[in-house]
Amino acid sequence: MTRNERRRGAAADPVDDATLALLVEVAGTPKPGNVDRRRDLADLRFEAFLGGAVGARPGLELAATRGTAGDPPGVGDAFERAVGGMADRAGTNTQFGCLLLLIPLARAAADPDRELSPDGVDSVCRATTVEDAVAFYRAFEAVDVAVDDPPPGADELDVRLGSDAEPAxxxxxTTLRDVMALSADPGDPETTEDPDRVPDRNAAEWVEGFPRTFRAAxxxxxxxxxxxxxxxxxxLGLLAAEPDTLVASTQGAETARDASGRARAILEPEGDPSGPVGDVSGVDADVVRGADLDAAESLAEEFVAEGINPGTTADLTCAALFVALRRGAEVAP
Incomplete structure (x- = not known):
């Protein structure tokens, strides 16, 4: 029996795979602009991410719990506990976005009535409640998270309000999925006050059935x-496909789109690096597999020097690693 056959037969714990995904994501290098095993940022160190992964585990365990009376613990409660544990152990925000994606994925993977598929995780997201939304907002009180202003008419639902948003x-x-839908909506480019707005890619996963996650997996x-x-x-493939939400929030949409074009130039040196592809389905798998990581090292140094930190792309990479691990990917040769 091969190692993969033994692993599949043993039905590896989703919590183990989620924790491993957090660790492998930060160990991957180069991920231009992000902390990895070879580089720290001025305010974030590699070992903080290791601590964050360990601290988040009780929340991941809650997400994978079926419950004793038929109803599992709320997704929002699991997320709040994971973020709180991460913050306590890391001392800062290391993997908030990763956990936002991993929690529903872990729930789908652990639920015998669902499967780890776009439909399975979509059903988890659609089943969220107002209580889940309230817990999600409380999680913002544990760490600082870079977010955009809320859409017009939704000031009372600004996540930066934390628990003060509970009455609204x-x-x-408003369910947790409703909250994600607000963040994922790009708005009408002809009428919105910010026609260049980059929608929240993590929130879009919640609303769209995790297409970026499963494609990258x-x-x-x-x-x-x-x-x-x-x-x-x-x-690199994910960054080339679409501009990063965190970069857009901290440095503007133009910088985010330029960063995607620079990643695309690594993947396709002879192509047109003028901007992102526009959709993850437009990135060829063979192109991703052939990416030159040595060339990406130079881009990594440039991004760090320029303060370009594609953190949302790292979140999506972590989620993709979880799905890949559940489907048989191994850390051992």
Missing amino acids: LRERG EWILTDEGPLADRAARAF
Whole structure:
């Protein structure tokens, strides 16, 4: 019996795979602009991410709990506990966005009535409640998170309000998926006050059935070599496909789109690097597998020097690693 056959037969714990995904994601290098095993940022160190992964585990365990009376613990409660544990152990925000994606994925993977698929995780997101939304807002009180202003007419639902937003959430009957839909909506470019707005890619996963996660998981599964290198190549593919939300929030949409174009130039040196592809389905898997990580090292140094930190792309890479691990990817050769 092969190692993969033993692993599949043993039905590896989703919590183990989620924790491992957090660790492999930060170990992958180079991921231009992000902390990895070779580089720290001025205010974030590699070991803080290791601590964050350990601290988040009780929340991940809650997400994978079926419950004793038939109803599992709320997704929002699991997320709040994971973020709180991360913050306590890391001392800062290391993996808030990763956990936002991992929690529903872990719930789908652990639920015998669902499967780890776009439909399975979409059903988890659609089943969220107002209580989940309230817990999600409380999680913002544990760490500082870079977010954009809320859409017009949604000031009472600004996540930066934390638990102060609870009355508005309850009055409106806003579920956690509803909150994600607000953040994922790009708005009408002809009428919005910010026609260049980059929508929240993590929130979009919640609303769209995690297309970026599952596409990048395919890249990782069909790639070869060390898993951390495959993750680094998937990171480049995701960044080339769409502008990063965190970069857009901190440095503007134009910088975010330029960063995607520079990642695309690594993947396709002879192509047009003028901007992102526009959709993750437009990135060819063979192109991702052939990404030159040596060339990406130079881009990593440039991004760090310029303060360009594609953190949302790292979140998506972590989620993709989880799916790949659940589907048989190994850290051992």
